Amino acid sequence: MTNLDTLRHVTRLFPIFLGLRLLPVGAWFLLVSLGGMDWFPGWPHLALLAAVAAIWPIHRWYQERYGTVEPERLSFGRNWALLAGVVGGYLALGLGAASGMRPLMLALLLIVLATVALFALPRSFTGDRRTTAMFLAAAGLCGLLLLIPFRDPTRLGAVGRWFSLSIGLLLCLAGWIEHYSLARAVRRLGEGDGA
Amino acid sequence: MPEPFEELTGLDRLIHEPARLAILTALSACRKADFMYLLRLTGLTRGNLSTHLTKLEDAGLVGIEKRFVGRKPNTLVALTRRGRTAVERHWQRLEELRRSTRAWSPPEEPEPDGR
Numbered sequence: 001m002t003n004l005d006t007l008r009h010v011t012r013l014f015p016i017f018l019g020l021r022l023l024p025v026g027a028w029f030l031l032v033s034l035g036g037m038d039w040f041p042g043w044p045h046l047a048l049l050a051a052v053a054a055i056w057p058i059h060r061w062y063q064e065r066y067g068t069v070e071p072e073r074l075s076f077g078r079n080w081a082l083l084a085g086v087v088g089g090y091l092a093l094g095l096g097a098a099s100g101m102r103p104l105m106l107a108l109l110l111i112v113l114a115t116v117a118l119f120a121l122p123r124s125f126t127g128d129r130r131t132t133a134m135f136l137a138a139a140g141l142c143g144l145l146l147l148i149p150f151r152d153p154t155r156l157g158a159v160g161r162w163f164s165l166s167i168g169l170l171l172c173l174a175g176w177i178e179h180y181s182l183a184r185a186v187r188r189l190g191e192g193d194g195a
Numbered sequence: 196m197p198e199p200f201e202e203l204t205g206l207d208r209l210i211h212e213p214a215r216l217a218i219l220t221a222l223s224a225c226r227k228a229d230f231m232y233l234l235r236l237t238g239l240t241r242g243n244l245s246t247h248l249t250k251l252e253d254a255g256l257v258g259i260e261k262r263f264v265g266r267k268p269n270t271l272v273a274l275t276r277r278g279r280t281a282v283e284r285h286w287q288r289l290e291e292l293r294r295s296t297r298a299w300s301p302p303e304e305p306e307p308d309g310r
Contacts, residue, residue, distance in 0.1 A: 004220045007236060011224035014232070063264075067232025069225045070271075189217075190238030 003189060010185050015071040019179035021058050024051035026171030033164035066186065209254055210285045214239055215247050219282045222257065222274045230270040248272060256281055 028051040032044060210216060217237045222228060234244055251257040256278030260271040274282065 004217065007217060007221050008224040010236065011221045011228065015225070064231070066235055067229045068269075069229075069232055070227040072224070072226055186235050189236050 006185060007189055010182070010189070011069060012072075014066075014069045014182075017178060017182060018175065019062065019182060020175050021055050021062070022171045022175030022178070023058070024054035026168045026175060027051060029164045029168030029171060031168075033161050033168055066182070206288065207281070207285060209250065210256075210281060212247075214243065215251060216285075218244075218247060218251065218272075219256065219274065219278065219285075222272060223279060223282045227260075227271045227273040230272065233272065251278070 028044075028048055031047055210219060214237060218233055221233060221236055230244070230248075233239075233248075234241065237244065239247070248257065248259060252259050255275060258273050258275050260273070262269050262271065
């Protein structure tokens with residue numbers, strides 16, 4: 001791959017890049033995986049809101065440090081998919097509690113609705129449908145995973161704790177790897193004067 | 196028919212200059228990018244990048260839009276339709292040149308006679 005190919009590749013991927021923005025949600029899963037903690041009533045909800053809010057300053061930091069890029073096609077980006085997954089999971093929890101529906105069924109229903117919405121939306125909005133569908137499915141899965149520890153994090157079983165721990169570690173690791181890859185690619189391109 | 200190396204000298208220098216080619220290549224992979232992104236990616240100084248962008252804007256290859264994000268000024272750069280066509284053509288030409296250069300073999304020299 002020449003530097004110009006790398007340059008094109010980095011620019012194409014930059015709008016869907018998440019990097020350290022994954023860390024707050026990952027940290028939330030890690031916190032939940034501690035299990036049995038009963039610091040104060042409703043702390044997981046507040047901690048999740050704080051985690052989502054913490055994404056914003058990280059996002060601003062990326063914008064100031066690396067700038068911004070608008071993708072070739074406006075599409076339902078990964079950032080939105082992640083946010084949709086978190087908010088979807090949160091809403092599903094509330095709906096599930098109100099309707100007495102099982103969280104698993106609710107999460108599956110969310111995925112089906114998201115997929116239907118995806119194909120109902122015009123192509124100009126969704127961009128590459130295959131990629132968007134993949135990230136939406138991942139977001140639905142994220143919502144689903146979120147529900148499991150979220151039901152009652154203070155009474156998580158061993159499986160639930162391991163599950164949350166794995167998801168938390170995976171998100172944190174993925175965030176670091178993405179960040180490191182971007183920083184390395186940009187540094188190399190910058191050193192080579194881009195061409 | 197000109198030989199590939201002769202054609203190489205006929206490339207558009209406005210586009211083929213390394214820093215400008217890097218800027219145009221990055222812009223061809225997106226709709227818009229801001230000044231900071233191009234600065235990071237190309238490793239140019241602010242002054243150099245600014246000069247190259249002005250040259251490209253004067254040639255009608257890029258469009259520059261200045262705005263404020265919060266209280267900070269932000270410069271967005273995008274390829275114009277003409278610029279996009281020019282970059283694509285330039286890449287095609289480079290690809291053709293690469294192929295013809297690989298296939299090229301030097302003409303056989305005539306055997307020296309009288310020896």
